[in-house]
Amino acid sequence: MVKSRSRDSNFDCVTCIMRHRSDWSVLGRDEVALLAGGQSSYSYSAGESVYSMGEAGVGVYCVCSGTVAIRRLDAEGNSVLLQLAYPGDTLGYEAVLTGEPHRCNAEALGPANVCHITTKTVKALLDNNPNLGLQFLRRTAASLDDAQDKLVHHATLSNRAKLAHLLLILMDRYGRHTADGTSTLHLPVSRRDLASMIGARHETVSRIIGRFETDGIAYFSGRSVRIPQVNALVEEIRPQLVG
Amino acid sequence: MVKSRSRDSNFDCVTCIMRHRSDWSVLGRDEVALLAGGQSSYSYSAGESVYSMGEAGVGVYCVCSGTVAIRRLDAEGNSVLLQLAYPGDTLGYEAVLTGEPHRCNAEALGPANVCHITTKTVKALLDNNPNLGLQFLRRTAASLDDAQDKLVHHATLSNRAKLAHLLLILMDRYGRHTADGTSTLHLPVSRRDLASMIGARHETVSRIIGRFETDGIAYFSGRSVRIPQVNALVEEIRPQLVG
DNA sequence: GGGGCGCATTGACCAACGTCAAATTTTGTT
DNA sequence: AACAAAATTTGACGTTGGTCAATGCGCCCC
Numbered sequence: 001m002v003k004s005r006s007r008d009s010n011f012d013c014v015t016c017i018m019r020h021r022s023d024w025s026v027l028g029r030d031e032v033a034l035l036a037g038g039q040s041s042y043s044y045s046a047g048e049s050v051y052s053m054g055e056a057g058v059g060v061y062c063v064c065s066g067t068v069a070i071r072r073l074d075a076e077g078n079s080v081l082l083q084l085a086y087p088g089d090t091l092g093y094e095a096v097l098t099g100e101p102h103r104c105n106a107e108a109l110g111p112a113n114v115c116h117i118t119t120k121t122v123k124a125l126l127d128n129n130p131n132l133g134l135q136f137l138r139r140t141a142a143s144l145d146d147a148q149d150k151l152v153h154h155a156t157l158s159n160r161a162k163l164a165h166l167l168l169i170l171m172d173r174y175g176r177h178t179a180d181g182t183s184t185l186h187l188p189v190s191r192r193d194l195a196s197m198i199g200a201r202h203e204t205v206s207r208i209i210g211r212f213e214t215d216g217i218a219y220f221s222g223r224s225v226r227i228p229q230v231n232a233l234v235e236e237i238r239p240q241l242v243g
Numbered sequence: 244m245v246k247s248r249s250r251d252s253n254f255d256c257v258t259c260i261m262r263h264r265s266d267w268s269v270l271g272r273d274e275v276a277l278l279a280g281g282q283s284s285y286s287y288s289a290g291e292s293v294y295s296m297g298e299a300g301v302g303v304y305c306v307c308s309g310t311v312a313i314r315r316l317d318a319e320g321n322s323v324l325l326q327l328a329y330p331g332d333t334l335g336y337e338a339v340l341t342g343e344p345h346r347c348n349a350e351a352l353g354p355a356n357v358c359h360i361t362t363k364t365v366k367a368l369l370d371n372n373p374n375l376g377l378q379f380l381r382r383t384a385a386s387l388d389d390a391q392d393k394l395v396h397h398a399t400l401s402n403r404a405k406l407a408h409l410l411l412i413l414m415d416r417y418g419r420h421t422a423d424g425t426s427t428l429h430l431p432v433s434r435r436d437l438a439s440m441i442g443a444r445h446e447t448v449s450r451i452i453g454r455f456e457t458d459g460i461a462y463f464s465g466r467s468v469r470i471p472q473v474n475a476l477v478e479e480i481r482p483q484l485v486g
Numbered sequence: 487g488g489g490g491c492g493c494a495t496t497g498a499c500c501a502a503c504g505t506c507a508a509a510t511t512t513t514g515t516t
Numbered sequence: 517a518a519c520a521a522a523a524t525t526t527g528a529c530g531t532t533g534g535t536c537a538a539t540g541c542g543c544c545c546c
Contacts, residue, residue, distance in 0.1 A: 072391060075481070078399045082391050094384040097377070103388055130373035134340070137380040141337040144383055145346055147390035148315060148325050154397040155442035156321045159533070191494065199398035204533055206495055222542090238318070402503075434524065444504060449525055465512080 008043040008113060012036060016115075018064055022088040023139055026131040034128070038121025044108035050091070051106050057095025059118045063087050066112025067188050071105045071196075081193045083143070084109075086173065093136055096122055109188050154199055157237070160208050162198035164236035167218065167225065175227075183230050187223040251286040251356060255279060259358075261307055265331040266382055269374040277371070281364025287351035293334070294349050300338025302361045306330050309355025310431050314348045314439075324436045326386070327352075329416065336379055339365055352431050397442055400480065403451050405441035407479035410461065410468065418470075426473050430466040 013019055013036040027035060041064065044050065050061055050068060061068075068085040082104065085091055095102045096119050108114070126133050153162055167185065175185045187194070191209075195202040212218040217233060219226045227233060256262055256279040270278060284307065287293065293304055293311060304311075311328040325347065328334055338345045339362050351357070369376050396405055410428065418428045430437070434452075438445040455461040460476060462469045470476060 072395050074395050074399050076399070078395075080395045080398045082394060094388065097381055097384060103391070126373070126377065130369070130376060133373060133376045133380055134369065137376055137383060138340055140380060140383045140387055141340060144387045144390060145337065147387060147394060148346070151325060151390060151393055151397070151442075152315050152317050152321075152323045154394070155323045155439060156317050156319070192492095196398060199394070201534060202494075203496085203535085207533085210495085445524075446505085446526085447503060450503090453525085 006043050008041045012041070013039050013062075013115065016064060018062075018088045022062060023090050023132065023135040024062070026135050027125065027129060031125060031129055034125060035117065035121065038118045038124075039115050041113060041115045044112045044114060046108060046110045048108050049105060050108065050114055051102050053103060053105050054101050055095075056101050057092055057099075057119065059116050060093045060096055060122050061091040061106065062115045062117065063089045063091070064113040064115055066114075067109045068112060068114065069105075069107050069109050069189070069193070071107065072103065073105070078196070079105075080196045080199075081189065082147075084173075084188065090136070090139070093122070159198055159200045159204055160211070161237050162200075163194070163205065163208050163212075164217075164233045166194065166198055167227070168230070168233050168237075171227075171230065181229065183227045185225040185227065187225060249286050251284045255284070256282050256358065259307060261305075261331045265305060266333050266375065266378040267305070269378050270368065270372060274368055274372055277368060278360065278364065281361045281367075282358050284356060284358045287355045287357060289351060289353045291351050292348060293351065293357055294345050296346060296348050297344050298338075299344050300335055300342075300362065302359050303336045303339055303365050304334040304349065305358045305360065306332050306334070307356040307358055309357075310352045311355060311357065312348075312350050312352050312432070312436070314350065315346065316348070321439070322348075323439045323442075324432065325390075327431065333379070333382070336365070402441055402443040402447055403454070404480050405443075406437070406448065406451050406455075407460075407476045409437065409441055410470070411473070411476050411480075414470075414473065424472065426470045428468040428470065430468060 013024070014032055019025060019032070024032070024035060039062075044066070051057075053073060063085050065087055068089075068091065069081055070083040070085060070091070071079050071081050073079050085106070091106055092102065094100070153165065157165070170187065171183060171185055174188060175183050177183050189197075191205050192202045195205040198205070200208075209218075209220050213220065216228065217236065256267070257275055262268060262275070267275070267278060282305075287309070294300075296316060306328050308330055311332075311334065312324055313326040313328060313334070314322050314324050316322050328349070334349055335345065337343070396408065400408065413430065414426060414428055417431060418426050420426050432440075434448050435445045438448040441448070443451075452461075452463050456463065459471065460479065
């Protein structure tokens, strides 16, 4: 609910390194200038909201640094963490395209820089360069694919398997491998969020963590996780192998 | 697995009524002619496959009549019904856009007419008219929104509530209201598919149906459902109302 | 430094749901 | 129409995971 981001002029699309890994990489030199002209950069600290469910879209947002959590709440106030957005990811274009209010909250998980690009600028760029729209389309299709994979997992895996799977995904971005085969991981989210990501209660996650520790699969201390054998997590995902 | 669709020349994009309710409605007269030139219409009967997971995309598909089920299978062969596609819906463009193989199966649930538009034609149209890409983007964003809603439901609702919710959604398309407030519904899918749509086992769905009948909420006979009070289904969705 | 608040852990309990198996109905095919 | 195959229903049983509640921990703000 906090919204006290502060303006930050240190980020600029023209020189932004992340731009080359983002949807905006399809833009030409002139278009990047147009982008830079319609953009403002903001600094967020942990917990600050980028946009909220129900608000009208006033533009799109591009993550320059940090991690942004995309959440949706149901009628009873249960929060589900749907996606983590990383540098280079563009957020909030659904609201701009459809004119509907935002369907999700976007919240910085830690210190983050996020650029805001006005609706007017986005529409001008989409008119100017059709490849930008196709790029958004590819990105959205990938998100849809990801969401559908999650649906399949929710339908077929146990909570234990889903947590193991989630840890493997987080390993890709937050994990470090050491020489002896041990891996460590710094979780970007709370246990409650972990629970909402796999569709379980936070008490259940606590218990699964306890069982992971007694089974020697992963050891948790706060947000630090030590995983002796990454393969052991992979094994957890198969529901039950016959024989 | 069956794939014995038959060519059918009775459908033609130029005269197709569904086109005006589809993504292709953004096309101009010349573009519709181009579309019609790169298109072939096929008749499918129940169970026939439009495309399958793992196949390379050879174009996009537009549903003219009937219902097409979009399914995904996991490693163990569990099938999850992700989406029902109706006349006017366009399928399979992810594979065309990304060059990746199809991630889902598409299968006619009953007699259906589906048009196939070649990759070449689609790419020409996308080049020609940027609005087509934006239209695809809007559609994909809507699908993503839908999938995310399902994720929230999977995380927060009981199977009973999810089945009630699914029946309400199916009512919108397959339901009929009679004068006395009773509604009837002809299910387009089997109990197994119903189960996979809500992430439950088919035995569980059978039991929930039994409880709906003893509770006087809905009466099932084959694929016919009679619902005395639609509102009773709505009540089922709230997890537990305090007081 | 001292509340106060939210997060996390743990225990006890039990309802919901999955698994296995068998019986029954429906559907499709020859 | 008869048969085979698939879908559905039902029962019995065990496990998972949700609920409620109490306690401890960590962090932020005064």
